[in-house]
Each structure stands twice: as C-alpha cells, then as structure tokens.
Amino acid sequence: MSIFTVLLPDIGEGVVEGEVIKWLKNVGDALAQDEPVVQIMTDKATVELPAVKPGKLAKQHIAEGKIAEKDKPLYDIELAAGVSAPQDSHGHKEAPKQEAQVSEKPQATKATASAPVLSATGKALATPATRKLARDLGIDINQVPGTGKGGRVTKEDLEGFLSGESDSAPVSSEARSGNLPAVTMSKTPVFVYEGDERIPLRGLRKVIAERLVESKTIVPHFAYFEEVDMTELKKLRNELKPLAEEAGAKLTYLPFFMKALTLAIKKFPIINSSIDLGTNEIVVHKKIHIGMATATKDGLIVPVIRDADQKSLIQLANDSQGIAQKTRDGKASSDELKGSTISITNIGSIGGLGATPIINYPEACILGMYKIQDRPVVRDGQIVIRSMMNISFCFDHRIVDGANGAEFCNYFIGLLNNPGRLILGS
Template sequence: MYKFKFADIGEGIHEGKLLKWMFEEGDKVKDGDTLFLVETDKVNAEIPSPVDGVVSKLLAEEGDTIHVGDVVIEIDDGGENENTKEDKKEEKETTKTETVDEGKDMAGVVGALEVGEDVIDSSDEKDQKEDSNSKKKILATPVARKLAKDLGIDINTLTGSGANGRVMKDDIYKASDKEKSNKKEDNIKDTKKESDNKSYKSNIDIPEIKIDGEVERVKVSKMRKTIAENMILSKSVIPHATSMDDFDVTELVKLRKEQKMIAEKQDIKLTYMPFVIKAVTLALKEYPVLNASYDMENEEIVYKKYYNIGIAVDTPEGLMVPVVKDADKKGILEISKEMNDLIERSQDRKISLDDLRGGTFSITNYGAVGSSYGVPVIKYPEAAIIGIGRITKKPVVIDGEIVIRDLVPISLSIDHRIVDGADAGRFLNKVKEFLQDPMLLLLS
C-alpha cells in the first residue's frame, strides 16, 4: 500500500485547495497519471501518481485544504505500506546503532562504531578545536530528511530523541505541529519581511460592516487572498511616489502597423507591449536604481545585473505577473512570442511557478481594458512599476501648429526610499525617447 503525501511543489507553498479528483476509489492508476488538481495561492497544479496500482482510499474531499506532508490518497501497489517500510527501516537502523552503543564496553581497542545511513567523520583533538564553531552533524535517515523537507522543517534545528541524537520521524512531526501552532498564535510579523491581512486588521480599528439588504457571500480564493496580502505588504512597507506623463507614440503606431504583417508570417501577434518592454529594459540599464531592491535587514540597496520584466495579466481568478526573463538579451519579436505564451498560460492557469518568480521590474497595461491613467502598486520587493494607458488621438501643438498625434498616458510608481523624483523623471524621459523614436529600439 502506498500512502501518497502532498509534497512541496514550489517555494513558499505550504498548502493548497483540492479542486478535483481525477480518479475514484477502485480505479486503476499508472505512474504519471494525474491524481488530482490542486489550487495554491499562485498556480493550479496537476499532481501525478508516483506508482502503478489501484486507488484504495481518498483521504480528502474536493474543496478541502491540504497541507504539505498530509496523506491524501492510498494506492494499492501490491507492496508493503510505505510508512511501515520507512518505520521498519528507521527502527532497524536505530537498533543497529543502539546495539553497537550497548556493546561499547566490550568494543576493546576498536571502540564503538556508528552504523546507519549517515557516517560520523573521524576527528582528533586538533580538528575539534578548529571546528569548534562548525555545525554539528545531524544524524537522520534519508526517509526522515525527506519528511522534514516535505513538511518545511529545517532538520538541522532539531534535537533528535533517538540514539546518539538521531532525529526520528516523531521529532519532525512534533516540530511541524509546533510550527503550525505558532503560526496561529502569531499576530504581526516584522514588516521588514511580510505583512498579512490578519495582522493588518489587528492594528486597525475596522468598523463592523452593516448590511441593509440582500447580499451574496463568496469565499475568498487562495489567489485573491494572496493578492490582498501582497498589496498590503507593498503599501505598508514601500513609500510610493508616482510620476505621470503623456508620450507621443505616433511613430511607434506606424512602425507597429508596418511590422505587424511580418510578425503574423511568423505566427506572432505583435502588440505595443514588447516595444515598451524593450524601451524599459534599455532605460533600466542607464538608471539601474530602478532595477534594484531595498534590503531593510542589512540596510543595503541590491542592484540587479539581470533584467526580468514582469507583465501584469488579468485572469478570471485575479491578477498574475508572469516574467519575461533576460529581456535585455532578446529582440522585439522574441519578446512578443514569449510574452504571448506567458499570457495565454496565465489565463488558462497553466503557468509554472518558475514563470512567476525572479522579476526585477514590472509593467501593467490598464490601457488594455480601456483605462487611461492609474497609480500602479509596486510588486514587492521591486523598486518601481510602470503603468501604460490607452493610446488615443489628441490635438497637440508642434512648431506653433495644432496637429493630431497618437498619445499614451504613462504612470511610474517608485520606491521613494531608494529612488528620487529626479531619477524617476530622467528614467521616464529615456523611456519616452525610445518610444517616440522606436527605430532606436531596433538599432539597439
């Protein structure tokens, strides 16, 4: 019998909502078949079966919240119960160790030996002095180490209850239970690291919402909850300042129209966004503080030498920000192709966690939904975000004459702790320069 546990599927994810079972009890499954679909705070993930067998028991219902390390399904693979095998293996290794220790007095000249999966390195008095400040070797079986990893427990912080301080599975389970209990009792965490919705409420006297008519209550999804927490974190930690301007993009509109046919021949949908991404990337190289982040703990500005541009995408479940990696190394069409793929997979909830990580600067396009101006919120811990409005034709005065031009509203929000208004203005002017004369983008 194989007891399948919900494993750690990505950085920072400790639980998920079981959306749908793909099999019922009694069904046959094969190694690699999708067992169930789980919704996390970032993505929807298909969880595959690690073995062939027959579904013996479903231990969670659709809609339940499951945590990393929870057994959610039992599969009869014709073998011994996985937990039983692990227990026997651990018990066998522990017994070996204890037997050797008990025979210590009879060990003679050789002395007692440690037997098990981990080996204690030999050392002399000199080594002990040199390594007095080093970390002590933690004894644990591979099974125990995997369990600790699945539960998000740092095994090096545990004191083992087994022979010679060996960390047992019970020690890990107890540590996991304690951590869950501590999380429930925590009120407000250091705002240098995170701020969540519950802690926010505890510090603010929020009046009770009075309801005078018919309402519908909808449970907040994990994704919406994460968006709310990230917005609170950003606005409570980062002092925002915003600059706005109108860019004349008449030449960009002409160029995009000319190149659109060429892109279509390569099966690429060419929008204005790839040009904006390229312009922003080139401007970031000249003003690197906007491609940085503020490390409050060490009181340092972290300048990033790579350019990963996040694109805010409107999805049915909420806002997602997939990342175009190494945008400085890619051309307009390559950026366009990659961006379109990221947007499509985000809207279908097929985006991977890796595609959502590592951004250094973000762009939000509220012009796509018909809006002009906005005040974008910075994606923590980035230093800035630029918002793009709807392109419209407006009369402007050029050389004393009124002419009709294509204008786009631009908003830039900055982390005012590390970015001054003057730098923000210069950065915007550089982006404007590239977008008003888009040939510079093609020649860069």
C-alpha cells in the same frame, strides 16, 4: 485490502505547505496511475498531483480550502489487487488497513497563542514565506507565539504581533524606530444585508490579496504620470507588422515598451533593484527580467520575460504572447512565475486614462500602460492631432527619489517618441 497513505510531496524549493484548491476525485472513485487527484496551490504555483499507484480513493485527509503540509497525510489509496506500495523514497508510507471513509471538514476552532515554539535548531517554526515577511516587517520571528499547527508561526500571527494583539514581546528595534511601518488590521465590522453573497477568500484570490497588502504595507509608493506621443511608433509598428507576421509573431505595442524599458534601465540601473531588509542593502539587479501582469479567470498573475534586454522585438513579441497564453491556460510553471525585477501592467485594450498600479514587491518599479487616443496637441506653435497615450510609473520611494523617477520616465518617453532608437538599441 491494502490502504496506502499518500503524503504531500516536495513540490518546489522552499515549499512546505499548500492549500487544497480542489479535489479532482471523490472518495470511492477509481484512480489510474498518474491520473490527477488533487489541485494544490502554494505561494509559488498551482499544481495537480497525480495518483502514485492505481486503485481507489479511500480517504481525503485535507478538505478543500485547508492547508496540507509537506510529508503529512494528504489522501489514502486502496491499492488495486496485486499492486505493491511505492518505495519510501517517494515520500509516502504504508497506512494501517482501514475502511474507506469520507473526510470530514474539521470544525473551526480559535487558535490560542502560546509561548514561542522553537525547533531543535533554536529557530521558530514557520514557512519560508512567513520568515521573509517577518524580516521585511522588522520582526524577530523567534519572539512571536505561533497559533499554527505544532506552534508554527503564521502570517496572521505576525499581523497580530504588530497590531499589539499578541501577548508576546515587542517588535524589533527597526520596527520601533519607524524604519518600517506597522500593520494595523482593521476591526471595522462588515455590514451584512439580506441577499448578500459570501465568497470564500481562498486560493489564488487569497494569495493576490496577501501580496498586495504586503506591498502596500511595506513599500512607500510614489506615482509619476506622463503622456507619450505614439504617432511615430504607430507608423513604425505598421511598417514592421508584415515582417513580424512572416516571422510568426504578432507585433503589439508591448514589445516596444519592453525594449524601451530595458534601454532606460541601462541608463538608470537603480530602477531595477530591490531592498534586502535582512542585510539592509539595496540590491541592483544586473539581469532584467520583466514581469507581465496577466489577467486570468482566477485573477491577476505575473509571468516573467527573462533577460528581456538580450531579446529582439520579435523575440519579445513571441515570448510575451506565449507566456501570457500559458498563464491564462494555467500551464505556466512555477519558475515562469517568479524572479521578475520590474513589471508592466497594460490595460490599454480595456480602457482607462490612468491608474496607480501596486508594485510587484520586492521590485522597485511598475509601469502602467493605458489606451491610445487621438488628441489635439501643440507642435511648433500649431494645434495638430496626434496619437497620445498616458503612462504611469509607481516607484519604491525608499530607493527612487522623485527627481530620479522623473528623469527615468523622461528618458523612457524619449525612446518611444523617437522609436528608431529602439531599433538601434540606444
């Protein structure tokens, strides 16, 4: 019997670990080459890893809900007769012969922080995502004791460091000076009652929770509400729908809003920016990549429409529908889920008159679209019925002042109130 240990391979640039979401095969199951074995979630995407050779699943080294590290054992294959092990260049290695066994879930232990552990280069051991969070929070990560495997610094270590629960050195001068808010983790007890259900906070839901907390912790949000007279836009859309259908596109209101957003950004480029806290600079993005908040069965995901300012209404319609469906089907690639510079969330089809959406950090702005209603409004001194939609913008107040946000919003609304300007591109 030949046992071969499969290591977690390189599954993305800068990805050094991932959560085991689901084992698609049980110990003892036969494996065909390239058959999916395990589902891994990183902070960039969820991927299914295939069997590198045919055989039988002999052992699962990492339990569901636990973290697998790059180049560390993930599972063992009992190779089929006559099958040779893959080359080392594949990132795997031969394991000693052993009996097939079911992996046991490790007992939960409380990690104890020690002195900071530094690599051979003098830097703390941490994932790129954790390093970025440390920079954003103004923490010198080399001063943070790590409780992760091998002394690795985790997000929880950073939170404990800021809340004063770590025995480490104080936070950096930037955080002390008040330029960045400190994170205070709530210690309020949770009241549990008979019949309550516990749902593990893991997988995509955990990633969503962490990113929302990151955004609300770092970014001082300010919201701006307005309403759009959609009457003329409804007429234009109805006129263009048959032409769009001939081109194979379903023309919703979203492409019009995307087009208006790109034109407004051209006039107010600071809206399409981010703060690089590592260099204390505002980065004004020349590319306009629109993130499109998409509801899936697992949670909210934000795929990206790239170079939106270079695309026609038909192209925006096709691209937005295509990427939304791929995202709902779980087939969007990691590249399709990152790199947006501004985002839109559209809950108009569900309902609601307004909300204050959380900024998709590190962007500086998010647009919320809501339902269209026929309302009485005053036009030229007369009460008339018009199709109206409420919208909201949330801005990063470190970048966008209130007056700038209002001017941007007013210009954006003017484009939608006179939708012919969207066709002309001005």
